[in-house]
Amino acid sequence: MTKKKGKIDKTAMLFIGPAFILFTVFVVVPTISSFYYSLTSWDGVSPKVTFIGLANYKEIFTSARFGNALKNTFILTVFISIFENAFALGLALMVDHVRWGKNVFRSAFYIPVLISGIVSGFIWKIMYNYNFGTFNSLLQGAGLGEYKQDWLGNTALTLLMIGIVMVWKGAGYYMIIYLASLQSVSPELIEAAEIDGASAWQRFKSITIPLISGAFTINLTLSLIKGLKVFDEINVMTDGGPGFTSETLVYLLYKVGFNEGRQGFGTAVGVMLLFIIIILNAVQQKFLKSREVQM
């Protein structure tokens, strides 16, 4: 049965309506209003909102703090995108190939995903602690005390340490997606290549990788977005410090908006982040989609 063109399908509207209203109220309207607030000097508390034109954007382009946050965001995003996916793919291949205990391994690797960012941040913060933490205690116990590090206090290590926590926490999720994709790869293709004399690496590179490229697209997109909006771990582990060492764009947005009473500037940072995400996402989609193999 076909509906007449132009006629509203009431049943469809009933299904779409609630989600549409919620999406509009909680996403579309705040997003649009953000553009307005980014042109003001609103402090986030006072009812008075003063229009200041493009002053916030001018500050963004001249502020060393924004540049530092952008650089940190970029480093974390690249680190997370690469290592989270590499680690997740490794885990997925391992789980896919084990002969027994597949479900046990799958569950075990997925457990960190279930822990909240705040909780995992606290756990790792304790482990990283210079004087009482697990890592330095192990080094001390092994007679390697001279290699003890101030894992979160050393400005050269801070971002790396946060990145490791993100990879540990997120890899299990991406593993599931890779695993599902790996299990859809036809065994006949692998067997045929094996009969033709292809090595394990050749089979992986020329058959498995192209056939799971859809999973790469999804996972890289997700990890890109995750890297750009990392917040919980930074909030708990370093509060953006030491100094400004681990301040990312989202954290800068939060700090200036909620801590420094500059919601207008914070919102302008948010708008800039929106455009950065749009551009990066579009480039990434274009690049990855062109490499996907349709079965």
Add this chain to the structure above:
Amino acid sequence: MKRRTMAAFLAAVLTAGALAGCGNDAGKTDTPAYNAAGSGADHAAAAPTEAGDDAGAGADTDADAAGGSIVSAPTELTYIFADGDEGAKAAMNEIVNKFNETYPDITVTIEPGNGGAYSEFIKTKDSVGEFPDVMEMRDTAVYVRAGKLEPLPDDIVALFKTTTAFDGKVYTAPFAGENTNGIIYNKTYFDENGLTEPTTYDEFIELCQTIQDKGDMAPLVVGGQDIWHMGFWFHKAYNDQVLSQDPDFIEHCYDGSKDFSDETFKKTFEEMQQIMQYAQDGWSSTPDAQITTFMVNDMAAMMYSGTHMFSQIAAADPDFEMGWFPVPSPDGKTRLVGGGGVGGLAISAEAAKDPDKKAAAEEFIRFFYAPENYKIYCEKLSAIPVTVDEPELEAMDVFKEVVEATNNADDLAPMWNGRVGNNELPPDFRNFTYKTLIEVLQGTRDIDSACEELNKTWKVGMESFNPLTGVGIE
């Protein structure tokens, strides 16, 4: 292709939009459309007031304390304070429990207060429509100007020796005299090694060097992960170098006659660099909550903190023998943090619209400062009482030393960020300064560049807040 681009756009909008927009709109929705008594308070008019002469104008609290109802229906109050300090947490819980038992028809519920970053936490609660009914207020001027606080009745104001008024109205009941910082040290270690309390700044540095050379423990433990802890040391150096030369330095930065490239400000960083070379390894990732552990486990000989640490150290190790001394300034004078502050217990203007909540909140404050209850707070935090009717404290010897030092100090003033009027800092300039300081101390930024950054941030901050021009005040 169009569909793909649209999908990418929507994915981005979902992420960034939710991040950028929600907080702002929530804040807008929850901004009350009323003009509270304090709204538009003349900031420059903020001034300490002596105990009011019209004491006793309030309700008869004795009858209420005996169990009489002061509300027309069961009333619930939410209460938030900076709970990062164990002493504060224990004291507040005890007083609130007592109150709830005394007033069966009023329930005060303590909500977690995220002591580590309390000011932003309160702001976040306000933005999401969860501003507490009663709270510990720190950024009093900001919230008074925004009309978020209810003025306290005269009988409550009269309970205190001094309070801070905005346009003639008092909005906060001060918890205690400003927390006087000084060096708390391991007395046993000092005695065993023949170390004595320094009487000059040079002797203090020499003492640190001696302990460092011995190598038994770190001379100083610093909780640098909590930037407010860094503020203790920063204020000391700033007080020594800047305030000693120009008590109105901030006002002069507002009027443009000075900036943060001033030589005195650079010397503040230099003094900090000199002191911090004696801090323990890993100081920048050590939270304030951990410094007691360093002291009682013989990992550090000294800490620089407030009197609230006395009870924490005693609780961690009752046998720990502690001593206390103020760190003299390089010019030989003793400058200490002290006197009354602008923060304290406050009532939400929104909550005060409900007569029951208003009555209950005011009664809670009266109850809190009753000598037998206030005593709990002062003893747990080694706080200097600020009430006219002082509780009788069973104080430690070190606490008595602090009180004596504050009586004999060459200068007694609030923290640099606790000043009001023309010397009030723009919102969060304090935190920016501390973070920049950490960069300097870690060697990732030199002093000149740090001063430049502060100048830039100051300039931006002044555009939205300047008590001299009234921007951000009215």
